[in-house]
Amino acid sequence: MPDFAQPQPGSEQLRSRIDRKLLCSVASEPSVAGKMELYLALSQVAREQLATRWVNTQHADRESKARRVYYLSMEFLIGRAMNNALSALDLRDSAAAVFTAPGPSLGEVMECEPDAALGNGGLGRLAACFLDSMATLGLPSWGYGVRYEYGMFAQSILNGQQVEKPEAWLQDRSPWEFPRPGKHHTVRFGGTCEHHDEWAEWHAADSVEAKAFDYVIPGHGTERVSTLRLWKAAAPAEIDLGAFNTGDYQRAAEFKNRFENISWVLYPNDSTAAGRELRLRQEYFFVSASLQDILERHLIEHGTFTNLAEKIAIHLNDTHPAIGVAELMRLLIDDHGMSWAAAWDQCRRIFSYTNHTLMPEALETWKVSLINRVLPRHLLIIYRINQEFLDEVVRLYPGDIELMRRVSLIDDGGGHDRDKRVRMAHLCIVGSHRVNGVSQLHSDLMVQTIFADFARLYPERFHNKTNGVTPRRWLAQANPALSTLLDERLGGKDWRLNLDRLQDLRASADDAGFRNAFATAKRDNKLRLANYVAREVGIVLNPDSLFDVQVKRIHEYKRQLLNVLHVITRYNALLDGSAVGLAPRSVLFAGKAASSYHMAKQVIRLIHDVAAVVNNDPRTRDMLQVVFIPNYGVSVAELIMPAANLSEQISTAGTEASGTGNMKLSLNGALTIGTEDGANIEIRDNVGAENIFIFGNNTAQVNAIREAGHRPMDFYRDDPALKEALDRIDSGFFSPSDRPRYHDIFNSLLHYGDHYLLLADYADYVATQKRVDALYLSPDEWQRKAIINVAGMGPFSADRTISDYANDTWNLGTYLK
Template sequence: MPATAIFQFDKPTNSVEALRRSISNRLVYQVGKDLHSATQRDWLFAVFHAVRDRIMDGWRESLTQAEDQDAKRVYYLSLEFLTGRALTNAMLATDIYEPVKQACALLGADFDALIDLEPDAGLGNGGLGRLAACFLDSMATLGLPGMGYGIRYEFGMFAQRIEHGQQVEEPDYWLVNGYPWEFMRPELSYTIRYGGRLVPQNGQSLWLDTEDVIATAYDSGVPGHQMRSVVTMRLWSARASGGVNLDAFNRGDYIQAVEAKNQSENVSRVLYPDDRTEHGHELRLRQEYFFVSASLQDILRRHLKNHSGFEQLADKVAIHLNDTHPALAVPELMRLLMDEHQLDWEAAWGLCTRIFSYTNHTLMEEALETWPVELLGRVLPRHMGLIFDINARFLAEVHTRFPDDHALLRRISLIEERGVRRVRMAHLSVLSSHKVNGVSALHSQLMVDTIFSDFVRMYPERFCNKTNGITPRRWLSLANPSLSTLIDSRIGPDWRQDLDQLAQLRDLADEPEFQNAFRLAKQQNKRRLTDLMARCPGVIVDPHSLFDVQVKRMHEYKRQLLNVLHVITRYHRILAQPHANWVPRTVIFAGKAASAYYMAKLVIRLINDVARVINNDPLIGSLLRVVFIPNYRVSLAEIIIPAANLSEQISTAGTEASGTGNMKFALNGALTIGTWDGANIEIAEKVGPDNIFVFGNRAEKVAELRGYGYLPRSYYEGNFDLKFAIDRLAQGGFSPEEPGRYRDVVNVLLESDYYQLLADYGDYCACQDKVDDLYRRPGAWTRSAILNVAGMGPFSSDRTIREYATDIWGVAPLR
């Protein structure tokens, strides 16, 4: 009898009654509770399982189709996947959000409360991880065969609490109650090796006496819109290769008994361990190798299931490096092909350069990842040897092509020889990849003009641009139901999979009825955010004020400090002219600073001190409010972004590779105030220059100022408002209990100001005045906001992924 005849099951349906039965059955048989004893957590898990059941057929069919069609697959390697909450996203993808809500009501479960109980998956930190999550959503929506590989961090980066105005980091226990969306795959476990020694034998290197860790797979399904397909996100969790040391345990030395086990499992414990210490630095390296080794072993295993050798490997496998964190995949694939499968060097390297592609996400030299040769050689001796070999062959090729350019060899080498010898992971990624892309038009141009200009001389055909995008399913349909419903009523629902359809809204931008409905949707979102901010002690916000929002990772180049300087100036101006025609404004900040990033943490404290002074000044009233919302995350962004009127995208020109927050805000009807940087440029081109506020020096001017000597004090001495604001900081005007608290901030601004805040300050403040002028005219403001939404079609991650699939990966949708 055929196996399919033996294995029969009832496919779950999506009626309210079927969902009610499914949820109640899952509550009893999966969670182990009944209706009377169930907690909110129990209801959440029951709903999770019931919804997961409804993606299983599509998930299995996607995997089966890829196998049956022997399709080329893309494997997206990323150290972060900032997915946010999975449940609501899945309910929208399967079109069962309302039926599940009704089923919960019939069962007496509080749907809104249990939805809010789901923790954000602690798998990422910022834009890099959020981009990767959007890309998986688009891969599934487009029906592309592929998989995302990463690490199943037990703890996220950290949960942020604000205490006495300062950031306090606490463990992010996102897995403490389990995660019912995932499946553990114990049969997919691989040995990851560290340390040891190399022994030459018959022209090969044997890697012996290694310290081993086991990587075990956990799979989650990422459903595409309307269940076109389901993509697998496979995350690796570390466990010790050995168990508890029983001898030590029996002696009563319980710490030593589990020491080796704990050290092995630390590899997947925390996202971005603090690398200020030698141990933290090494742990970060071990993490990066851990996930690429497990992923590549898994990729080769899958390939060999259907193919007898590796002749077709590059025709069936595309591996994408999301930044340089997965760059160790290059020597690892060489090791596996040569040491485990006995391919010669030329064959193995030829496959590498056809399989790998790489996205660069930064131009800042300090952010380009390097590893000390000593550390890499000690932790991964075989890989360090392979990198030396790759570099020697590469430099021989460079010398042959450019025999008279001796400086080129030093600049382009994979090894930085000055000072402590370090491996340049970006150089390794570029050398091994058949395509290298930037993530916005300006970034890609600067990339080839600056950091990779030598490689462009060698391989000009490798470099291209792929402007980032965002998924409209989460960032409009899910995050902003008020605006989504309005758009559906006028142009239909198909924009969710064809965002270019939003262009139809241009014809409605001057229609009074649509403008009124658009403003009402924005006001509903602002009230939702106001209710959330009311939980912050002492914060009372006028929902009719202009919501001026800067939410992103705290970093000097993102220039939250420039925003603060304008807030201080605005405060002083209101005090000087309290009866002028001021536009009431609420300035909202959110974002985490890396635990070791002193200046970013000091800026957080400054924001909270400025908020304390302004919000408690009776002369200001409701004309100006400042709020720092703690513990920024995806689920919080889904509330903040739809409520924003003004989006602050104010990085120093030439430093922000792309940005995707700028796209999310514009898609939700916020106007951008920003520099001519990253994707701001392309947004301006699509929404029209009259519908975005652009200020500040451009990238070439920034470089010119640095070139002939930038003097921040000249701007300080030449601008009364700027000098007044900085002097007040220096005198302790916002920290009277500790007047010198912001001495370091003042010194950075006046002595170096690397990111040129003072150079842009005057133009920024003038641009903020233009913001006020437009906001005083509701019809004109709303028209610009509608045109922003209408221009967002090109910024769908579906467009981005379609370009990756066609131009880089050579991957086609499943049939």
Template sequence: MAYETYYWSTSLMSKAIESQPDGEPLRAQIDHKLLCQVATDRDVAGKAEYYHALAQVAREQLARRWVETQHADRANKARRVYYLSMEFLIGRAMNNALSALDLREQAATVFTPPGPSLNEVMECEPDAALGNGGLGRLAACFLDSMATLGLPSWGYGVRYEYGMFAQSIVNGQQVEKPEAWVQDRSPWEFPRAGRHHTVHFGGSAEHSGDWAEWHPADSVEAKAFDHVIPGHGTDRVSTLRLWKAAAPSEIDLGAFNTGDYQRAAEFKNRFENISWVLYPNDSTSAGRELRLRQEYFFVSASMQDILSRHDDEYGSFDNLADKVAIHLNDTHPAIGVAELMRLLVDEHGLKWNAAWEQCRRIFSYTNHTLMPEALETWKVTLMQRVLPRHMLIIYRINHEFLDEVVRLYPGDIDLMRRVSLIDDGNGHEKDKRVRMAHLSIVGSHRINGVSQLHSDLMVQTIFADFARLYPERFHNKTNGVTPRRWLAQSNLGLSALLDERIGKEWRLDLDRLEGLRSVADDAAFGKAFAAAKRDNKLRLADYVAREVGVSLNPDSLFDVQVKRIHEYKRQLLNVLHVITRYNALLNGETAGVAPRSIIFAGKAASSYHMAKQVIRLINDVAAVVNNDPRTRDLLQVAFIPNYGVSVAELIMPAANLSEQISTAGTEASGTGNMKLSLNGALTIGTEDGANIEIRDQVGADNIFIFGNNTAQVAALRQTGYQPSELYQNDPVLKEALDKIDGGFFSPGERSRYHDVFNCLVHYGDHYLLLADYADYVATQARVDALYLTPAEWQRKAILNVAGMGTFSADRTIRDYADDTWKLQTLTNRGTAQ
């Protein structure tokens, strides 16, 4: 369907919606939806039926806003940003939609006894399993801010049938199950029957000058499903368009008719598995190929969609870079650089140089890692087999880029080798790889890191050569989080307290939190602040008792580390502290020790053995500690399974202490640190990522910084770090490690954690846990002392909230809009602001 026809159809839909009066009381609207959409009535409706009816009421209003937003953008010939990401961890939609539509308070009055409460109704919604961790949650926060700020914007990603996986803990071990979040159709998505694009794979490409003809071996259809992302304080919305893979035909009918039913089904599955699972296990060659196909699938469909919209509006691509900004969220969508060139040159007849000039003005790229091993690369042989035309394009881009390097730095062969888009594999053809971060940099006009430290290190280390070539391209955009979901919606008690003290405007202007500084020493405010925190702790304790079977003391210090399980995030350092604390308590060292509940949550990648071992160790330690009557009143440990947005919405408001303890120089930014501090948790952390900027904002006296900084980490590694010496010379550390190695926490399998012990003591301790251990334990003692002085703890917690204004995603997106994307804000009435 052409976009002109599409917009006429949405215009008619808008008129149809307007003919349906929504001025009726919310109760009547819900009853109407119960009858017409759910085919039941209030006398027999259960929580699930009420959920779907309420969702349909909100959906109808969001549909109107979507139509009006698209008309306004089209009428204003708006420059749009298209945000490409493999992950959008949007979580549940109901609470956010009701808040944006200003319906939450009304809905709460509708759902009263003897029927279900609004919270019970909202809990019927599964989390949208479209992401894994910080990368995907950041993208979701950004879409929220784009809509709230009135920026013409679209997100593009994959409509996964299953999320990464649903995590359960069985006998202390992570067990992965399919996370079928859309097994019942989601009321929040709008299938777009008229929007689909064909994506090709394999075959061969014949090259002739600028142009080439690709003869693909396979093709798959990408079908569009839209999620409307509402803005707050505005009628504007953003669109998240997700692509589902569909076979060219449902089954191989010939195979079916001959009785070969298995082959008939395989035909369908071979195409549609592309959008089945977020991050398929890439430890096998088949998994790696599926991952590449998945990335190209959503990028190609998105590029075709963007060009179709632009061609419909302008009939020419001469002004493409003036009207289109495309942002690459990490390197997963980096193949978009080559795909846009293919479409412009091969499909639309642009000359190579004209297409490349447009391309370099259109793309921008956010880097999310400083670890070279985490930068995405693909074997050239795999790329040639799956995307032969794109490999030719990448070779040409690389050739012209290296010619540019030679002109600037003649004779510097080492520089050319380092910056080449192709890693030459030391001359071995089978080892050659395409460096996707290099492709992103060469094809983009702006490249940013996500915290000031990360951005500084990025141009000093992994991209130093590119920063020398293109210094004007590199800049910083410190991450942010949306205050609507992460404070207003998830922490009702604190939000009400803020409304009373500083007004409600903080939801759209988080800098207003600065007003709390004047009441940090107010005893009455501190008492109310502590009461709100305790209510949140009770709520989390109830959840942990139900889901984990551990009874947490709500008056204990809730010490929280919730994030993806990874060695560099150093959950294992936290475990060492738990064991050290346990040993001290057994030795009668209870003076000055605050009761503490240590809470972990996070998923380990299915093929990541060491991360899974850490999860098992946490649960083994918890089993011992929680069942020891000698220590139970002072120490409890809980691992909360299946961490996601909804679980985080329980944990963040309840936390007293935020563990941000990655090895300095490894965490790009972090956003969990921001969410926790925003909800009044104090941070214990290294000088890493955004911890440094949080310290600058909340004050060095109101955060617990420990450990080696980035320069000291580099010096330790350079001079020959010897963790075994630390082990031998620190009896407290040795006792903790010996209990792990000796099977104290795994009596049925005493050798279970030999590999964990050896990695730390004998195999180099790559992330320097033992180097930071002593300072970490000493800093934790300072945490205890402060917690045992409640008034001073509350004062510092209030100052943490007061200092979080700059960490709003709204601020981050304004920076992107002004500096990178060059966007104007719009209203649905069509006036530019």
């Protein structure tokens, strides 16, 4: 175990380094440097040490010819780098001592850093946690992704509606990235293919350069680091000089933009044909550049590809990098002369795949015609993979035509060529040796439902890897008040590397002194969040109210609308005097809706309209407040998670793969109200059923309701409170200037099937919320249960998840320190 008690560099020594960087790197006089200059200088000090660790790590891995894991993901939501870097380098306390009054504090300096806009939600936050754990556990590891210039979008709210703006996080460059000028790969698109036996010559129509930028991901308690390599698209030539010289400046610029728009925005809007093509190009761009990079590094170190599967493991995080299966085959066969059989043998031993959804409509597919136009060589490879796979199926299950149709990599589109699609999840499964879900429930359902046929064909291939979060960022850094308390109670800081140490807190739940200190830390965090909300939203929260938090991507299956129905029900009860035993409550929402997702945007608008009524009603505002916190991201989450009392995890059972927000909130002492969905079940099993609020229909009951025919109108007619809440939405009570505004929400629930069963779960949800109130009004008992929640979160460390992957999937167990 690393010694966390060793002395830190003195603050005067660190101040001297910062002053030197101010002069030499920032060109600023130390005595007049502002917050931004100080931030840049401090980042340069940290960057210098990170660079040393990176060089040493890469040298050690080259010398030992290490087996490496390469994690391919469209998202890496790493947030701000400064706090994590200072903590990993053991510089945080010294830096805090340097930045004192009358100058800016360390916190004010760190706020100069924008969040790295490299993701949208849980997928990206998970990938970031995993890289942190890979480095901390000492695994030879790289992440590969796209260097988005604008992220997805910055969310602002105008008249209660989401407005998307460019998230220009790189406008002043990032001091944390290391450009690699000599490291670039050519990625090609379109054209035709000329066949030569097993290989083909691809005559591409155009190409783009992928330029590498590296981020060093430090490990904690170790000198080792991981690398996050991101690719920026660059035109083969900067501009069309001929067009420019003839005065056609627009065409000159279009030439550059046509290539470089690939890495502009995360998830281009795919509601148009052009958007869908750009998204496919984006996915292939980062996959091709990454695989070329991986093969180049391997060839330099080993001089042969015969041992490729012994030295590399490539993990596909969801289906976005699925085209990598076909790309690796193309590179090995067409560019490096390997036979099809040898290449396929290597491929199936190299790839592993994590599935993140149970909803068939969310599984990525691409039109055959689009792939043929953009990636003609890959379509041929996919067809051959499919043919050999179906031949294998026929041998195992002769005559089962329906099975072949279901498992085929190609959806035949009902016999219409224009409707044929490539099923990317099927490509991942056929091309991988291991496939996992991300919670026990999700993994069980995965093999019982969407991938049941594949589980029958390859039972040994499917397994579970319950997600986890890094305790360094999501507790130690985000919640210093609680972390200090844990250090004192647990006798040191080693819980940061061994989260199972938290179980020693269980006895402290009955210690009145510890409960009081725990409550004080929570209230400090609530005050910190309240100050942020007052500054950013203009609403003054009561820090003694119950902070009821639902923060996640806005989506119908996550059921923010069910939460809103409870808010309206609560408001109505306060008005008519039927409310008994309610605690003051502040209901906090945050999350982005996809730019083309109308219903999700309507939910955001409804939240704001309800908030405008509730927050301005003098009869209720002391008991109920509603706030939507805009532009949710990692840094905002780091404020919200420590402040939450109640964690809303209310997706329809069987729809949420795992969740990681549920883990972060519990780790910071929030109690969960949730369905039996995703990792909620495992959280319940670890903290105890009496310390969590589970409600609603479970997965089997959800399926039974759907099979019997869900009748939402029955719930509406039979429950007066539900009827009143829905009628107020539909009548325009919350939108008096536009009374029909929410007819579509009302109709989606009552006339279009209530697909996610909000009305079927409503009554139990409201009843369970009353139990929440009763417990909150008994603060000693609430704090006791909150402490037990923290104590039970040891298994949800990303270190445990990555150890499982290293041992069971990547064959890297020998590297675990």
